[in-house]
Amino acid sequence: MAVSPVRFFVCLLALSAATAFAQAPATIRLDYLHSGNALADTYALERVLVEPLPWAGNLAHHLDTSNRGQNMVEVVDPKIGDVLYSRGFSTVFGEWRTTDEAGKISRGFHESVRFPAQGKPVRVRILQRDERNLFSVVWSVEVDAGAPEVIRKQGPAPARLTPIRVSGPSAQKVDLLILGDGYTGADMEKFERDARRMAEHLFKVSPFRERAADFNVWAMAVPTQQSGVSRPSTGVHHASALGTRYDIFGSERYVLTLDNRALRDIAQYAPYEFIEILVNNDTYGGGGIFGQFSTAAAGNDWANYLFVHEFGHHFAGLADEYYTSPVAYQPSGARREPWEPNVTALHDPAGLKWKHHVAPGTPLPTPWPKAEYEAASRAYQARRSALRAANRPEWEMNALFREDLARSNALFSTAPQRRATGAFEGANYEASGFYRSQMQCIMFDRSDTFCKVCEDAITTIIDL
Secondary structure (H helix, E strand, O other): OOOOHHHHHHHHHHHHHHHHHHHOOEEEEEEEEEEEOOOOEEEEEEEEEEEEEEOOOOOOOOOOOOOOOOEEEEEEOOOOOOEEEEEEEOOHHHHHOOEOHHHOOOEEEEEEEEEEOOOOOEEEEEEEEOOOOOEEEEEEEEEOOOOOOOEOOOOOOOOOOEEEEOOOOHHHOEEEEEEEEOOEHHHHHHHHHHHHHHHHHHOOOOOOOOOHHHEEEEEEEOOEOOOOOEEHHHOEOOOOOOOOEOOHHHOOOEOEOOOHHHHHHHHOOOOOOEEEEEEOOOOOOEEEEOOOEEEEEOOOOOHHHHHHHHHHHHHHOOOOOOOOOOOOEOOOOOOOOOOOOOEEOOOOHHHOOOHHHOOOOOOOOOOOOHHHHHHHHHHHHHHHHHHHHOOOOHHHHHHHHHHHHHHHHHHHHOOOOOOOOOOEEEEOOEEEEEEEOOOOOOOOOOOOOOOHHHHHHHHHHHHO
16 A cells, blocks of 8 residues: 555654654653742742653753743752753742732742753752842752652553644754643544644744744643633632633633643643643633743634733743733832843833844834823723623623724824834833833734744744
């Protein structure tokens, strides 16, 4: 029987990937507890595991020089002090501690760091940005993957892994895992369609479009008893393996899971570096934490936008550039230069971090129709709040979003600096004191393209 060229190529690709996987080191995961409040935090070791699959990353790119994240993990040779592996990341705890609640009580969060086995005991250090915006060590622990208490064997995978896009061996590609939550056994075909649809859209957006061949995409969903995830503000509570839900930190549209242990125990059965969770809901919502995961409501009319916007947070550490929508975070009052690559406090216009994109003669700060935008946005936000308070049908909210985007596009279309890269005041949830690089971007409103600065930031992480 003749074998088609496509089938032959897929078989060769699978064989190549399997060979590369067999040569890769084991994946070590350190689970720990991170607790505290707005003023102080502590760490405690929970367990060390050898994950079922070998390390999926590129061993040639073992050190992270991107300067992203509120935290950094370093794996260090304890004898000579050399850093063997590092990656920047942020945490759910780091976001929670900026909320009003963190000023009143302490909470604990489960966190994990993963790294390739080094064949010897190592010291794992967690670093955190200090008041100078520099990384300093806040916790360290000795890890010996050969110790008797290390978990080495685990049960079978809780769900089937589906390849969505396989471009080559994992060590040479970015591995994205799409997890489903709120999908019943009868919804599994829908989940696969949703995952394929979201991945297809991602690779239509620059710079992911130009770098599509650098990605593998996998999908997996543990079935639930009921369709959809919890939305406590409306009295909806559904059990699910990931525990993803709406109303995180009191924000009705913020969707996260706070059960990191469950997330990692499921994800470990796939080769991955990044995770997107699709929730089987129609209500607008999503979230994203750099180096952890992102979420999107797959059934919403704006699902494509939500997937890409939230993935921008998770994948590249991009900041939100909008500032008129209500958020759960409390403003710090300080205007320290953000580590996020796409916003700035503009303390030194001559040293603007994206100045290579700024044309000569562009004024800094850069004028834009800010007052008109804010007046329209206040009216829009009032209508949005009223729709949610009345629990109106989702199609009404979607129509409002379309109306708002059309109004913004019309307002910006005649602005002299419409296509310019500069420093436009209003970003990072603040109307003043923080600046974005262009008038519009996926990180600012429901536009369909990233600004040049965000494209650069994404490309840096793809290269890493």
